[in-house]
Amino acid sequence: MKTYDSCYYDRFLKGKPILFINFRGRLLFEILMGTIFYMVLASIFDSGQPLQWKGLVFSVWLFMFISEGIFGFNKIIACKHPWHTHTKGRILFLLGFSIIWFSLAVLIARYAKPFVQGGQPMTDIAYNVSLTIAILFVTIYVVLLFAYNYHQSLSFVMLEMERLQQDKLKQDYRALQDQVNPHFLFNNLSTLIAIIRHDKEAAIRFAINFSDVYRYVLESNKHRSIKLVDELKFLKAYGALHQERLREGLIVEHHLDEKYYNWHLPPLSMQLLLENVIKHNVATKATPLKLQIFTRDGKIIMVNNINAKTTTYSTNTGLSNLRERYRMLTDKEVVIVKSENEFRVELPLIEC
Structure with a gap:
C-alpha cells in the first residue's frame, strides 16, 4: 500500500x-x-x-x-x-x-x-x-x-x-482474556468430577448450568468490557453452580446500587474473584465461607472471611490478569487488601 x-x-x-x-x-x-x-x-x-x-x-x-x-x-x-x-x-x-x-x-x-x-x-x-x-x-x-x-x-x-x-493493545487484551478460559474450564471440570462421585443427579444439573455459564464466557470474550448488570446475572448463575456442591458452606450476599448497573467492567472479573475465594478457602457448614458484594463510590467491592486451606495449588495468574485488563481500560487501579481475617478486592467501575 x-x-x-x-x-x-x-x-x-x-x-x-x-x-x-x-x-x-x-x-x-x-x-x-x-x-x-x-x-x-x-x-x-x-x-x-x-x-x-x-x-x-x-x-x-x-x-x-x-x-x-x-x-x-x-x-x-x-x-x-x-x-x-x-x-x-x-x-x-x-x-x-x-x-x-x-x-x-x-x-x-x-x-x-x-x-x-x-x-x-x-x-x-x-x-x-x-x-x-x-x-x-x-x-x-x-x-x-x-x-x-x-x-x-x-x-x-x-x-x-x-x-x-491500538492493535497491539487489542491483541494483548485478547491474549489476557484467553488465559481466563482454560483456567475457568479446568476448575469447573474438577468441580463436576467431585460432584459426580457423590450425587449424579446434582452432577447433571451442574452440567446443564455449566453449559449456560460457559456460553456466556464465550460470548463475553468478544467484548473488552461489559455492563455490571450482565456480569451480575452471570455471577449469580456461576455462584449457583458452586452452591450446588457447597450448600450451606457458601454464603453470597449482593447489595448493589442499581445506578451502577449500566457501568462497565472487564468480562469475568467478578467470576474470577469468586473462583479465587472458593479455591483458597474452606467452605463447610461448620466453617462457612461468606462473601459480600456491594457497590460504593463507583466501585464493586468483594469482601470474604478467610478460612484458608492448608494446601492449594495456584499459578498466581488470576489477579495479575485482572490488573492487566484494567490497565488497558482505565487508569484506575484494582485495590487488594488482605488482613488476618478478611480478604478485600475493590474493582473500579467504568462509566460509559
Missing part, C-alpha cells in the same frame, strides 16, 4: 490541508503570486504608466511554470523519498531541482519577455531587481511546500503509530 505522502491520498488524514494541494487551489495561489509580482515590478519601474495585460499574463504564466514544475518534481520523488524516512535526501533533491528549474525559468523570462510584450530587453537593474523579488516569492512557495509535506508526513506517521499501538 502506498503512503499518503507518496501519492497524496486523503485516506489517513481528515480535514483540509494547510496548503493549496489540489490543482484549483494551487492555480489560484499561483495567479495571486504572479499578479502581486507584476504589480510590485510595475510600481517600481513603470510608476504612473497603465498596466499591460500581456505583462500580467506573462508573470502569471511564469509563476505557474515555476510552481507546477517544483510541485510535479516533488510528487515524483515522494514515492522513493518520503519525508518521514528520507528527510535530508528529500530536501536536497527538492532544493537542487528548484534551483535548476528556477534558473531555467529566469533564462526563458529574460529572452521571452521582450517578444511577448513587444518591448526592449530588460536593463541590468530591472533584471537584478526582478530576479531578487522572484527568488523571494519562489522561496516562500518552496518553504510552504516543505512545511505542508512535512506536516502531512508527520501526521501520517503519528496516526500509523497510534493505529499500531
Whole structure:
C-alpha cells in the first residue's frame, strides 16, 4: 500500500490541508503570486504608466511554470523519498531541482519577455531587481511546500503509530482474556468430577448450568468490557453452580446500587474473584465461607472471611490478569487488601 505522502491520498488524514494541494487551489495561489509580482515590478519601474495585460499574463504564466514544475518534481520523488524516512535526501533533491528549474525559468523570462510584450530587453537593474523579488516569492512557495509535506508526513506517521499501538493493545487484551478460559474450564471440570462421585443427579444439573455459564464466557470474550448488570446475572448463575456442591458452606450476599448497573467492567472479573475465594478457602457448614458484594463510590467491592486451606495449588495468574485488563481500560487501579481475617478486592467501575 502506498503512503499518503507518496501519492497524496486523503485516506489517513481528515480535514483540509494547510496548503493549496489540489490543482484549483494551487492555480489560484499561483495567479495571486504572479499578479502581486507584476504589480510590485510595475510600481517600481513603470510608476504612473497603465498596466499591460500581456505583462500580467506573462508573470502569471511564469509563476505557474515555476510552481507546477517544483510541485510535479516533488510528487515524483515522494514515492522513493518520503519525508518521514528520507528527510535530508528529500530536501536536497527538492532544493537542487528548484534551483535548476528556477534558473531555467529566469533564462526563458529574460529572452521571452521582450517578444511577448513587444518591448526592449530588460536593463541590468530591472533584471537584478526582478530576479531578487522572484527568488523571494519562489522561496516562500518552496518553504510552504516543505512545511505542508512535512506536516502531512508527520501526521501520517503519528496516526500509523497510534493505529499500531491500538492493535497491539487489542491483541494483548485478547491474549489476557484467553488465559481466563482454560483456567475457568479446568476448575469447573474438577468441580463436576467431585460432584459426580457423590450425587449424579446434582452432577447433571451442574452440567446443564455449566453449559449456560460457559456460553456466556464465550460470548463475553468478544467484548473488552461489559455492563455490571450482565456480569451480575452471570455471577449469580456461576455462584449457583458452586452452591450446588457447597450448600450451606457458601454464603453470597449482593447489595448493589442499581445506578451502577449500566457501568462497565472487564468480562469475568467478578467470576474470577469468586473462583479465587472458593479455591483458597474452606467452605463447610461448620466453617462457612461468606462473601459480600456491594457497590460504593463507583466501585464493586468483594469482601470474604478467610478460612484458608492448608494446601492449594495456584499459578498466581488470576489477579495479575485482572490488573492487566484494567490497565488497558482505565487508569484506575484494582485495590487488594488482605488482613488476618478478611480478604478485600475493590474493582473500579467504568462509566460509559
